[in-house]
Amino acid sequence: MSRGMAMTRPLAGIRVCDFTWVWAGPFCTMQLAHLGADVIKIESARRSDTLRRLPSFADNEPGLNRAGYFNQYNQGKRSLALDLSTMQGREIALQLAARSDIVAENFAPGVMARMGLDYDSIRKVNPTVIMVSLSGYGATGPLSPYIAYGPSQVPMSGMSSLTGFPGGPPLQVGLSYGDPTGGLHGTIAVLSALWHRQQTGEGQYIDESQWEAALTMLGEGLIAQAMNGVAPPRDGNRDPAMAPHGTYRCAGEDSWVSIACTGETEWRALCQVIGQPALASDARFVRLEGRKQHEDELDATISAWTATQDRWAVTQRLQAAGVAAFPSMSAKDLSDDPHLAERGIFVELDHPEAGRRRHIGIPYRMSGTPVSVQSPAPCLGQHTNEVLRDVLGLPGDAITALRDKGVLE
Numbered sequence: 051m052s053r054g055m056a057m058t059r060p061l062a063g064i065r066v067c068d069f070t071w072v073w074a075g076p077f078c079t080m081q082l083a084h085l086g087a088d089v090i091k092i093e094s095a096r097r098s099d100t101l102r103r104l105p106s107f108a109d110n111e112p113g114l115n116r117a118g119y120f121n122q123y124n125q126g127k128r129s130l131a132l133d134l135s136t137m138q139g140r141e142i143a144l145q146l147a148a149r150s151d152i153v154a155e156n157f158a159p160g161v162m163a164r165m166g167l168d169y170d171s172i173r174k175v176n177p178t179v180i181m182v183s184l185s186g187y188g189a190t191g192p193l194s195p196y197i198a199y200g201p202s203q204v205p206m207s208g209m210s211s212l213t214g215f216p217g218g219p220p221l222q223v224g225l226s227y228g229d230p231t232g233g234l235h236g237t238i239a240v241l242s243a244l245w246h247r248q249q250t251g252e253g254q255y256i257d258e259s260q261w262e263a264a265l266t267m268l269g270e271g272l273i274a275q276a277m278n279g280v281a282p283p284r285d286g287n288r289d290p291a292m293a294p295h296g297t298y299r300c301a302g303e304d305s306w307v308s309i310a311c312t313g314e315t316e317w318r319a320l321c322q323v324i325g326q327p328a329l330a331s332d333a334r335f336v337r338l339e340g341r342k343q344h345e346d347e348l349d350a351t352i353s354a355w356t357a358t359q360d361r362w363a364v365t366q367r368l369q370a371a372g373v374a375a376f377p378s379m380s381a382k383d384l385s386d387d388p389h390l391a392e393r394g395i396f397v398e399l400d401h402p403e404a405g406r407r408r409h410i411g412i413p414y415r416m417s418g419t420p421v422s423v424q425s426p427a428p429c430l431g432q433h434t435n436e437v438l439r440d441v442l443g444l445p446g447d448a449i450t451a452l453r454d455k456g457v458l459e
Contacts, residue, residue, distance in 0.1 A: 059086025060419045064244070065441075067143070067150035068092060068127065069167070071099040073200060073226065074184050074260055075156030076123045077233030082152070082240065083126030084412050084421055090150075090437055091127045092143055094134065095430055095459050102430065108404035115403040115429040122409055124427035125399070130438070131431030131458050138457045140165050145442055148175040152240055156184040159194050169255040178253040180243040184236045186228075188259035198260060200226020207264035212271045214284035221284075227267060232260035293341035294320070297378060298353050300361040306378040307361045309352065309368065317341070319371040324355040399426035434458050 064087040068079045071093070083089040093099055101120035108116040115121075130146070133139045144167060147153050153172055155162055162168045162183070169181045183189060186198020204210050204227060210220040239256045247253055265272065274282045282290075287308070289295040294317075295310045311317045314337075321330040329335055329351070334344045341348055356364055361377040368375035377383070384390065385408060397411035404426075411423045438444040438452075452458050 058419050059421060060416070061085040061087040061244075064088070064152065065150045066090065066152045066154060067147045069143075069153070069155040069157070069162070070184070071156065072101060073119075073123060073229035074232040074236070075154060076101070076120075077230050078156075078182070078184060078236035078240070079127065079154050080123055080125055081234070081237040084423065086419075086421065087152070089127040090146065090433070090441070091124060091129050091428065092132050092134070092146070093129060093430060094131060094139075096133055096135070098430065108401075108407065113403065115401075118404075118407075121399075121401060121404055121407065121427040125397075125409060125411075126424045127428055128433035128437060129428035129431055131434045133457055133459050134165055134167075136455075136457050138452065138455065140167065142438070142442070142452075142457070143167055144172065144175065146437070147172045147179065149441055150176070151178075151180060151244070153179055153181040154184070154236070154240075155182075158197050159183070159185050159189045173253065176253075178247060178251060180240060180247060180253050180256070182236050182240050182243075182256040182258065184232050184258045184260060186259070187261050189257045193261075198228075200229040200260075203228025203232075203261055203264045206261055208268055208271060208281070209264070211281060212268065212284060215286040216284060218284065228260045228264045231267060232258065232263045235263040235266070288345065290342075291338075293338055293345055294348055294352055296349055296352075298349070298356040300356050300359055300364060300377075302360065305361050307356060307364045308374075308376055308378060309356075309364075310374045312374065314338075316373045320352075320368065320373050323367050323371050323373070324352065326351065326355075397423045399423065401426040402429050402432070431458065 061082060064082070066079055066082050066087050066089040068089050068091045070076050070079055079089050095114065098114055099120060101123065102114040102117050104117055104119050105112075106118045107113060108118070132142055134143060147167065172179050172181060185194070186203070187193035187196055201222065204223055205220070207228065209223060209227065213223050214221040236256070236258055239258060243254050243256060271282055274280070287296045289310070292310050292312055297306050297308045299305065300307050309320070311320055317335070318330045321327050333340065335341050335348060365375045365377055379387070385396070390396065395411055395413055397409050398406055399409055400406050409423070412421055435449055438449050439446070449458070
């Protein structure tokens with residue numbers, strides 16, 4: 051166990067050899083770090099993690115250690131600078147894998163094998179290792195050779211086919227859902243494998259397809275296709291079992307509020323709040339079937355009211371009446387949200403280069419095994435010496451020699 055981690059943390063004493071990069075893989079291993087594992091990120095300045103080079107940067111000053119995305123998704127990890135294009139670099143990586151409980155990677159299939167770091171190679175030196183590969187389309191099958199990124203998972207999974215307005219084309223959803231979804235599935239798979247190893251002493255290889263993991267977000271659409279032989283139509287923000295159900299413009303620039311009535315009680319309460327009590331007894335809107343049939347008229351009436359209102363005022367009045375309502379929020383809105391702050395979702399971390407920054411921390415609580423963010427994301431190579439010394443037992447002169455040869459870059 052390293053860095054004084056409390057023994058109460060669920061994964062204290064577990065070491066992760068982390069070859070992941072970009073989003074899905076680091077998101078997976080960050081969860082393991084949150085749970086107490088010692089996650090050692092293997093990276094190189096010669097081919098740095100893409101997220102280290104993407105804006106936004108602290109104070110708008112570019113730098114490999116100043117990227118917000120990287121620093122968000124690599125909290126609690128250590129960084130070992132290691133050039134895997136060198137033979138010695140790959141040998142050191144294999145030695146570290148031999149001393150780890152978990153090995154994680156999200157390269158295209160075949161990359162790890164070409165470096166001699168695939169599961170078969172690692173388990174020869176570490177028979178109980180758990181290895182998780184989070185490739186785009188899995189290690190087998192006709193699509194396995196293809197490189198994948200989160201945006202492609204949205205149309206490939208079918209999410210784009212379900213996203214859009216009536217009569218309009220399929221749309222991109224604006225977020226690479228395949229990445230965090232795949233990352234979280236990888237985390238749960240690793241936890242299951244750890245439990246299995248605890249019971250049996252057996253390690254295992256986890257081959258995850260991010261594409262397949264993304265399908266878990268489309269349950270209703272998949273079931274409709276399977277049962278009815280046709281996908282649900284694109285219907286904007288509407289819902290087949292609720293009306294009204296939509297996002298309505300409010301006063302102010304690009305200001306919106308979502309409103310949903312789950313039944314007749316909420317519908318009648320909404321009519322009172324918007325000053326249209328007669329709507330509750332209007333034959334067109336008395337029942338759900340009628341409201342769905344006349345939904346355009348219904349939405350126009352609600353929009354006429356919300357357009358004159360502040361989005362938070364709408365939210366407060368409707369919630370007080372028992373109607374589900376909440377504003378559409380920007381990233382800035384979320385960072386200032388008092389409910390999230392009260393829940394302790396945010397952490398202030400002091401980074402060696404980026405300074406003190408607010409991050410999203412751990413969105414769950416555990417009563418028996420408390421968890422907390424232990425450290426900010428590492429600078430590239432920040433822990434190289436201590437990992438080589440403390441984990442691999444290399445003396446100082448050997449580390450200096452490796453650095454002089456360019457292996458530790």
